[in-house]
Amino acid sequence: MSRAGSQLQIFLRLLAALQPHWHRDQALPARLQTLLARHKEFGSRDRRLYRELLYTTLRYLPWIEPLLAADATRAGRIIAWLAAETRDSAAYRQEICGDWPTLPTVAARAAFLGATPETLLPAWLRAECPAAFTAAELEAQLARAPLWLRLQTDAPDEVAREFAAHQWSCRPAAILPDAWQVLGEVDVTRSAAYARGAIEIQDLGSQLVLASIGVAPGTRWFDACAGAGGKTLQLARLVGPHGAVDAHDIRPAALAELRARVSRAGLSQVRTVAVPASPAYDGVLVDAPCSGSGTWRRAPHLKWTTSRGTLADRAALQLTLLERYAGQVRPGGQLVYATCSLARTENAGVVTAFLARHPEFSPAAFANAFGFHPDATGLTILPSRHDTDGFFVAHLRRQPA
Numbered sequence: 496m497s498r499a500g501s502q503l504q505i506f507l508r509l510l511a512a513l514q515p516h517w518h519r520d521q522a523l524p525a526r527l528q529t530l531l532a533r534h535k536e537f538g539s540r541d542r543r544l545y546r547e548l549l550y551t552t553l554r555y556l557p558w559i560e561p562l563l564a565a566d567a568t569r570a571g572r573i574i575a576w577l578a579a580e581t582r583d584s585a586a587y588r589q590e591i592c593g594d595w596p597t598l599p600t601v602a603a604r605a606a607f608l609g610a611t612p613e614t615l616l617p618a619w620l621r622a623e624c625p626a627a628f629t630a631a632e633l634e635a636q637l638a639r640a641p642l643w644l645r646l647q648t649d650a651p652d653e654v655a656r657e658f659a660a661h662q663w664s665c666r667p668a669a670i671l672p673d674a675w676q677v678l679g680e681v682d683v684t685r686s687a688a689y690a691r692g693a694i695e696i697q698d699l700g701s702q703l704v705l706a707s708i709g710v711a712p713g714t715r716w717f718d719a720c721a722g723a724g725g726k727t728l729q730l731a732r733l734v735g736p737h738g739a740v741d742a743h744d745i746r747p748a749a750l751a752e753l754r755a756r757v758s759r760a761g762l763s764q765v766r767t768v769a770v771p772a773s774p775a776y777d778g779v780l781v782d783a784p785c786s787g788s789g790t791w792r793r794a795p796h797l798k799w800t801t802s803r804g805t806l807a808d809r810a811a812l813q814l815t816l817l818e819r820y821a822g823q824v825r826p827g828g829q830l831v832y833a834t835c836s837l838a839r840t841e842n843a844g845v846v847t848a849f850l851a852r853h854p855e856f857s858p859a860a861f862a863n864a865f866g867f868h869p870d871a872t873g874l875t876i877l878p879s880r881h882d883t884d885g886f887f888v889a890h891l892r893r894q895p896a
Contacts (some may be wrong), residue, residue, distance in 0.1 A: 499590035502541070503571050506548050510571075514563070517553065523796040543583040551578040553795040554637055557614040558605075573608065579639050581680060601633050619803050620788070623838040626877055635879035640792035642677040643668075643883070645702055647732060647760050648693035657688055670865050670881060671706055674699045692760030697725045700789070700876045700883030704833045705729050705780075707874055708890045709862030713737040714777035719820040720744060721767075724753030726782055726833075731762045741768045741776075775825035783813040785834040785841050789885025792878060806840040813845045821853060826896035830856060832889040837875065842887035846872040850891075859892040 496504075512530055513523070520526055527549055531542050551574050552559050558577075562570035576592040578584055598604045605612045612633055620627055627636065644665070648654065651673075658665055664678040676699070677683060688694045705726060710716070710733035721727045721742035730740045742765060744750050750767045757765045786809050787797050817832055824830050832849075834841050850856060850872075858871060865881065867874055873889035 497590060499587045502544065502587055503568070503575075503591060506545055506574075507567050507571050509545055509549065510552060510563070513549065517556070517796060518799050521797065521800045523553075523800070524794065540583045543581070544587055547578055547581060547584050548574055550795060553799070555615060556795075556799055558608060558610045577604065600630075601637050602630065617798055617801070620837070623806070623840060624788075624875075626875075627837055629879075631879040632877055635877075635882070636791055638792065640698070640878075640884060641882055642683070643697060643699040643702070644675045644677060644683065644694045645697040645729060646673040646675065646693070647695050647728060648688075650693070654688045654693055657686055661686070668699055668881065671699065671702060674702050676882070690759070692756070692762075695725065695728055695756070695760075697729065698884045699881055700878070700886045701725060701835070702729060703865055703876055703881070703883070704782075704886055704888045705733060705831075707861050707863055707865060707888055708829065708831055708859075710734060710778065715739045715773070716741070716778045716780060717771050717773075717776045717820070717823050718742045719771075719779060719781045719816065719823075720783055721753055722746070722749045722782070724749075724756050724765075726780060727753060727765060728756060728760060728762065730780065731757075731760075731765045734764065736764060738764055740765045741772055742766070743768050743771065771820070771823045774823055776823050776828060777825060778829040778831065779820050779824045780831045780833065781813075781817050781820055782833045783809075783816050783841075783845075785809050785813065785836040786838060787835055788837045789835040789876075789878070789887075792884060803840075806838050809836075810840050810845050813841060814848055817845065817849050818853070821849075821856065821893075824893045826893055828893050829859065830891040830893065832873070832891070834887050835884060836887060837877070837885045842875065842889075843870070843872040846889045846891075855894050856891045857894070859890045861890055 509530060516526060517523060555577050559570050559574060572592050575588050576595045598607055601612045613628055616627060626632055663681045665675040668674040683689055712735040714734050716730050716734060718727045718730060718740060721744045724742060727740055727742045734740060742753055754767060786801050786805050787794060791798050821830055832846060836842060861869055861874055864874055867876060873887055876883060876886040878885050
């Protein structure tokens with residue numbers, strides 16, 4: 496048996512081990528990582544190949560799953576054909592499906608297989624985000640998400656010189672110059688720029704959330720659900736050395752990582768707090784836990800483990816958090832609600848419910864919509880326009896005293 500043929504058989508065994516879990520395990524990537532780690536005989540390139548094939552399976556699961564019992568080998572060939580062409584998958588794909596046509600669109604691939612593009616997203620999403628089913632958004636959803644960086648330095652030329660020395664290619668986003676897209680597969684965490692906090696890994700869509708609302712230098716902010724601090728550090732850069740950011744999260748491990756990132760970047764204006772330190776912040780960010788439907792490009796398993804019930808549960812928590820921390824906004828200050836979800840239930844639904852119960856807040860204008868069109872509740876960042884993950888942001892302002 497050829498090397499590629501052997502890899503196909505190994506991949507099908509890995510697939511069979513994951514199959515019982517892919518409709519119910521929201522931690523499937525961790526399960527996959529554990530599964531790959533058990534096989535000490537795999538080299539790093541093998542692991543990357545199998546990971547790519549497994550993620551491709553999850554992206555195209557409704558096309559693949561019915562075939563697995565009937566003809567697993569054909570299912571494996573289809574997965575290879577649908578997978579991205581990378582340095583780790585190129586030789587494998589050439590042998591397994593090299594005689595298959597190269598078709599550039601989801602619609603063309605669907606026609607070739609006798610499949611339906613719309614089935615690649617869960618049916619419940621149509622009522623929550625009809626735009627996700629347009630041709631452009633379907634293409635984005637089925638493509639690998641790029642790696643985006645955010646510059647945390649006033650000396651971008653130093654970063655560029657180091658990347659050039661490594662022969663790493665990047666390009667700045669036309670809409671946000673401090674956001675760089677990494678071209679190719681590189682590990683930027685090995686760079687000196689990363690070690691000294693000059694760059695942070697942060698999706699462009701995530702960066703647009705705060706860039707859209709207009710954060711004034713010198714202001715004081717409370718980041719209520721800071722997590723590991725991606726938006727916290729961005730807030731710190733926006734408020735500058737004369738501003739301040741208090742970061743809060745209920746997860747100690749996340750805050751420990753945040754503190755490490757803050758230390759690496761040398762940001763003295765950020766501190767972590769157990770409770771809000773002031774009832775009069777200029778701005779409060781509630782980047783709430785959500786279904787993650789905006790991250791399906793990176794986490795395709797969530798398409799098949801998320802339900803309407805998931806959305807309802809998340810929305811109830813999101814409204815609770817928004818109401819809990821809204822009182823920390825000073826009169827005339829900003830309240831920002833954000834999710835990495837495309838679901839109306841978690842986005843417009845939560846904001847509408849909040850505004851109905853809190854007339855002291857009202858929608859505020861966006862500083863920059865980046866080509867999107869805000870509605871009465873907020874701004875939805877769809878993936879296809881700028882090659883990002885999906886996000887929602889509401890910009891509210893408290894009435895002056």
